[in-house]
Amino acid sequence: MPRTLITHPTDLTGNGTHTREYVLFKELKADELDRLSSLSKIKILSEKQYLLSQYSPALQVFNIASGIALIERIASNGDRQVLAFIFPGDFVGLTQSEHFEYGVKCITEMQAYAFKRSEFTALTEAIPQLKKNVSDIGANVLARALDQVFILGQKKAEERLCFLFLQLLERLPGATPDYIHLPMTRQDIGDYLGLTVETVSRALAKLKKEGLISIPSPHILKIEDLDGVTDLGEVE
Amino acid sequence: MPRTLITHPTDLTGNGTHTREYVLFKELKADELDRLSSLSKIKILSEKQYLLSQYSPALQVFNIASGIALIERIASNGDRQVLAFIFPGDFVGLTQSEHFEYGVKCITEMQAYAFKRSEFTALTEAIPQLKKNVSDIGANVLARALDQVFILGQKKAEERLCFLFLQLLERLPGATPDYIHLPMTRQDIGDYLGLTVETVSRALAKLKKEGLISIPSPHILKIEDLDGVTDLGEVE
DNA sequence: CGATGCTTTGAATCTCGTCAAGATGTGTGG
DNA sequence: CCACACATCTTGACGAGATTCAAAGCATCG
Numbered sequence: 001m002p003r004t005l006i007t008h009p010t011d012l013t014g015n016g017t018h019t020r021e022y023v024l025f026k027e028l029k030a031d032e033l034d035r036l037s038s039l040s041k042i043k044i045l046s047e048k049q050y051l052l053s054q055y056s057p058a059l060q061v062f063n064i065a066s067g068i069a070l071i072e073r074i075a076s077n078g079d080r081q082v083l084a085f086i087f088p089g090d091f092v093g094l095t096q097s098e099h100f101e102y103g104v105k106c107i108t109e110m111q112a113y114a115f116k117r118s119e120f121t122a123l124t125e126a127i128p129q130l131k132k133n134v135s136d137i138g139a140n141v142l143a144r145a146l147d148q149v150f151i152l153g154q155k156k157a158e159e160r161l162c163f164l165f166l167q168l169l170e171r172l173p174g175a176t177p178d179y180i181h182l183p184m185t186r187q188d189i190g191d192y193l194g195l196t197v198e199t200v201s202r203a204l205a206k207l208k209k210e211g212l213i214s215i216p217s218p219h220i221l222k223i224e225d226l227d228g229v230t231d232l233g234e235v236e
Numbered sequence: 237m238p239r240t241l242i243t244h245p246t247d248l249t250g251n252g253t254h255t256r257e258y259v260l261f262k263e264l265k266a267d268e269l270d271r272l273s274s275l276s277k278i279k280i281l282s283e284k285q286y287l288l289s290q291y292s293p294a295l296q297v298f299n300i301a302s303g304i305a306l307i308e309r310i311a312s313n314g315d316r317q318v319l320a321f322i323f324p325g326d327f328v329g330l331t332q333s334e335h336f337e338y339g340v341k342c343i344t345e346m347q348a349y350a351f352k353r354s355e356f357t358a359l360t361e362a363i364p365q366l367k368k369n370v371s372d373i374g375a376n377v378l379a380r381a382l383d384q385v386f387i388l389g390q391k392k393a394e395e396r397l398c399f400l401f402l403q404l405l406e407r408l409p410g411a412t413p414d415y416i417h418l419p420m421t422r423q424d425i426g427d428y429l430g431l432t433v434e435t436v437s438r439a440l441a442k443l444k445k446e447g448l449i450s451i452p453s454p455h456i457l458k459i460e461d462l463d464g465v466t467d468l469g470e471v472e
Numbered sequence: 473c474g475a476t477g478c479t480t481t482g483a484a485t486c487t488c489g490t491c492a493a494g495a496t497g498t499g500t501g502g
Numbered sequence: 503c504c505a506c507a508c509a510t511c512t513t514g515a516c517g518a519g520a521t522t523c524a525a526a527g528c529a530t531c532g
Contacts, residue, residue, distance in 0.1 A: 145385060192389075196488075433478090
């Protein structure tokens with residue numbers, strides 16, 4: 001059982017510049033953090049492993065300590081939609097249903113704090129601030145899902161990519177316009193943005209040709225024209 | 237001030253077959269309903285009016301008593317995404333932010349109960365069951381948004397239409413496979429499914445030709461092959 | 473019954489997907 | 503450290519699906 005919980009993702013990354021408003025631990029007092037801590041078990045996973053599996057019983061909830069993952073839904077015909085990328089500090093697994101309707105797959109090695117769902121829910125009742133945080137996180141998740149609906153419904157390939165870049169800038173620890181390490185594959189990106197790998201690759205090439213970005217190596221991205229990228233990718 | 241609140245949409249439609257699990261009033265006691273009722277003001281709107289406007293201050297929340305509406309988000313360039321259709325019994329307007337990020341536009345004439353957001357939130361704290369209902373509704377809204385992400389990311393025009401048909405069957409009061417009255421325009425459908433009006437029209441024609449549906453008049457839909465429609469439109 | 477708005481259909485164009493090949497990276501064992 | 507194998511990424515040619523622009527058919531409502 002861990003003695004201390006990491007209370008802020010910046011503690012992990014050493015990056016103090018990111019503002020993370022939707023965090024499980026927000027404004028909790030020391031004793032409340034202790035109670036949370038005492039209920040958590042750390043879980044360590046390597047890349048490509050599943051933190052939780054679609055259709056498995058929803059018995060646990062998780063708070064990501066380190067690493068990057070994605071949330072995916074796979075249909076019976078094999079169609080795969082990536083619903084979100086998740087980052088340190090994110091909270092996943094809370095659902096009203098008995099089983100998870102999605103899987104969470106690690107993109108990198110990962111450390112996460114696991115809570116028994118029942119215990120976590122009980123604690124949520126005992127600590128109003130925690131309950132509020134969970135509800136804020138839920139609202140934030142919804143807001144991002146609606147953004148995704150918007151770009152999938154309205155935008156073209158290049159615009160969708162720019163949308164992703166902006167999200168990464170905001171949420172990926174350590175990301176700056178000069179250097180974004182893309183931990184996910186082109187396939188992951190495609191499945192997130194509703195595109196094929198080939199289209200992702202071509203759209204990247206086009207953005208590069210237009211001088212908006214450069215790609216020193218396949219998983220390193222530099223934004224050359226942030227205003228241009230923002231124009232294409234922003235949701236309103 | 238209204239004396240009684242309608243406690244279930246079936247009270248309105250006279251249709252007792254629809255199961256509405258995510259309803260604001262669920263399992264509230266008589267005195268709790270009274271308190272809710274005493275805070276509500278009925279609001280009557282005609283078609284094309286806005287129950288609430290994008291970017292306006294989020295001072296009220298609403299429970300739909302009768303009528304049909306849609307939730308839309310309009311970008312500065314005029315792109316419009318319909319985020320959802322809403323029906324009697326639905327609850328809209330609760331957000332964490334100061335302003336609404338979306339508008340709610342009536343498709344038909346509408347009656348809705350309006351609550352001051354502050355008063356509603358206070359009541360939510362006083363009545364745990366009400367708070368639970370609100371949170372269940374939120375979870376349901378998220379689940380539907382994720383379905384929409386999946387559809388927009390993975391499916392073709394005809395499949396998207398079938399997805400809509402199934403949703404209408406489930407949620408539109410009075411809808412049966414033999415007779416679905418489509419209250420929205422082709423434009424609304426297109427903006428919901430990420431398609432143009434023309435594509436909607438053509439996809440409908442194709443589904444008709446394939447014998448899956450028939451369209452006796454532009455706003456009346458009959459599902460001829462429910463299994464076929466289900467195969468195309470279901471989310472997993 | 474005529475006017476207006478909505479819906480359908482047609483033709484050209486464009487974007488994206490599919491299939492296929494080649495290039496680049498990554499990881500492994502020698 | 504190199505060589506090889508496998509996975510990932512890129513690029514090309516082609517085709518399918520969706521959009522655009524334009525015009526014609528239908529509803530609906532005064």
